[in-house]
Amino acid sequence: MKKQLKKTVKCVMASICLLSGISFNSSMIEAAFAQQANAKDYQNHVYKTQIQYAVDHKLMWLFPDGNFRPEQPITQADLVAGLVNAKALTAGTAVEGLPAGHWAKIFYERAKKDGILDDVAINPNKVLTREEASLLMNNAWKSMYSRLRDKRQVYSDIAVGNGWIPKKAGKFANGVPTSTSDGLGTVTRGEEAAALYLLNKDVKDTKIGEEIALKFHNSLKSSNGYLVGTVPTMQGKDIRLIIRLKNQNVESYYGGAVKVNASQVDYMAFSVKNSGQAKLLAYYTYNSGTNLTRTNSR
Incomplete structure (x- = not known):
């Protein structure tokens, strides 16, 4: 198939060259194919891994010429x-x-149904400032983290602090100089790919964390005055149940069966993290051992 394509292209190019008076040789064909094969323009980019992930997982796309254009500023759309x-x-x-x-x-x-467009003026073809892009990113992440749901004044600072966009000296949207959280510059496609990589990973990790938390919750039962259940275990995950008793003693469970006098339970917290990481994938609290209603506190 490839050989036939080269033969066809060769014939077409020969015809063009004859008509235009340009000299022609087979090396031109090889050069043309080599150029197409190496068309990807992010092979040496600082965000090469994240760009490839975004393309492979259909978060973003390559242009028809095979390039990604990592330095091109992004629009709202x-x-x-x-x-x-x-x-x-x-x-x-x-x-x-x-x-x-x-x-x-x-x-x-x-995006609107998810809350991503909260407080955003619709203008799909507008090239975004870092502050405007940071607001959209904050809105996308806030459904997973309650700490992001309060309205803030400087979203670019939040985005930099969370690693969604890189540090960059400049000015905040209000004109105040800054050494790390520029709000007036643009965001490139490469930087967008890096943010989407993190978001997609967070979404997938959170789904696993929520499944583990639900499994634990569904195992909880009150039996003969005792609270019983099972703390799941999973390789690569830090899963723990912390129980504070009314006498202020604290019991910790990292897997296996749980049995405790329900009337003595003052507070319980169930958490899921990736091993060695601080970010919570799931975090639920229970205000007593007799009322098994849980609150999402992440």
């Missing part, structure tokens, strides 16, 4: 589509203000 893909969102709701027939319509609808 670019980032909205990427965040929706990274979170694997499928449900949407109507969005006003989009140009008729805009390619990102379905992504905006899904």
